[in-house]
Amino acid sequence: EAQVTQNPRYLITVTGKKLTVTCSQNMNHEYMSWYRQDPGLGLRQIYYSMNVEVTDKGDVPEGYKVSRKEKRNFPLILESPSPNQTSLYFCASSLRMNQASYEQYFGPGTRLTVT
Amino acid sequence: AQTVTQSQPEMSVQEAETVTLSCTYDTSENNYYLFWYKQPPSRQMILVIRQEAYKQQNATENRFSVNFQKAAKSFSLKISDSQLGDTAMYFCAFMKFIGFGNEKLTFGTGTRLTIIP
Numbered sequence: 718e719a720q721v722t723q724n725p726r727y728l729i730t731v732t733g734k735k736l737t738v739t740c741s742q743n744m745n746h747e748y749m750s751w752y753r754q755d756p757g758l759g760l761r762q763i764y765y766s767m768n769v770e771v772t773d774k775g776d777v778p779e780g781y782k783v784s785r786k787e788k789r790n791f792p793l794i795l796e797s798p799s800p801n802q803t804s805l806y807f808c809a810s811s812l813r814m815n816q817a818s819y820e821q822y823f824g825p826g827t828r829l830t831v832t
Numbered sequence: 833a834q835t836v837t838q839s840q841p842e843m844s845v846q847e848a849e850t851v852t853l854s855c856t857y858d859t860s861e862n863n864y865y866l867f868w869y870k871q872p873p874s875r876q877m878i879l880v881i882r883q884e885a886y887k888q889q890n891a892t893e894n895r896f897s898v899n900f901q902k903a904a905k906s907f908s909l910k911i912s913d914s915q916l917g918d919t920a921m922y923f924c925a926f927m928k929f930i931g932f933g934n935e936k937l938t939f940g941t942g943t944r945l946t947i948i949p
Contacts, residue, residue: 748935750935750936752937757941759923759939759941759942760923760925760939762934762936762937765934765935765936767933767934773934775936776936805875809877809937813935819865819935820879820882821879821935821937825874825875826875826876826877828875
């Protein structure tokens with residue numbers, strides 16, 4: 718089954734304790750992206766990757782890191798989480814638009830609470 | 833920068849009725865794509881319908897259809913014969929045609945739709 722998976726689905730942590738949210742897709746998609754969803758703000762892009770070893774900042778990258786060592790995986794790293802990073806996080810992937818397939822597939826979301 | 837506005841934070845409608853969710857956007861691009869996503873209580877993001885800006889014909893998917901007004905930069909979603917399972921948050925989203933660049937989706941703030949039995 719074609720899908721995007723995220724782990725963990727729920728996480729409660731304390732300020733300053735490094736954490737990683739994993740994202741994996743099995744569709745051989747080139748493009749992957751992280752979004753955060755906050756009430757009243759919709760979803761905002763954190764980072765994106767156009768292919769292996771190619772990443773760049775989105776609209777709200779402060780406090781986050783990413784890596785893309787393999788095509789299927791795109792982990793989101795919070796080196797020193799703070800309470801303002803409490804949010805719902807989504808990973809998404811897609812083929813490239815030049816391949817006439819631009820639908821983004823979303824993972825199930827990760828609810829992160831930083832106390 | 834592109835912006836997407838959903839002016840109705842919440843809506844409710846009786847089951848089997850028709851409801852229209854509004855969305856406006858601001859862009860200087862000519863080629864772009866518009867989407868409606870549904871987010872039920874499970875929080876999964878589900879693509880409902882999409883529209884290519886170069887297509888004049890409005891997209892339809894079963895009970896879901898859009899009214900795309902390119903000149904007015906308006907992209908409303910109509911749900912016909914609404915069902916209890918349509919209860920969800922609905923997000924309008926914009927993506928400009930980039931090709932090899934960042935295929936970022938710009939989202940509106942959402943409309944929470946409740947279908948009343």
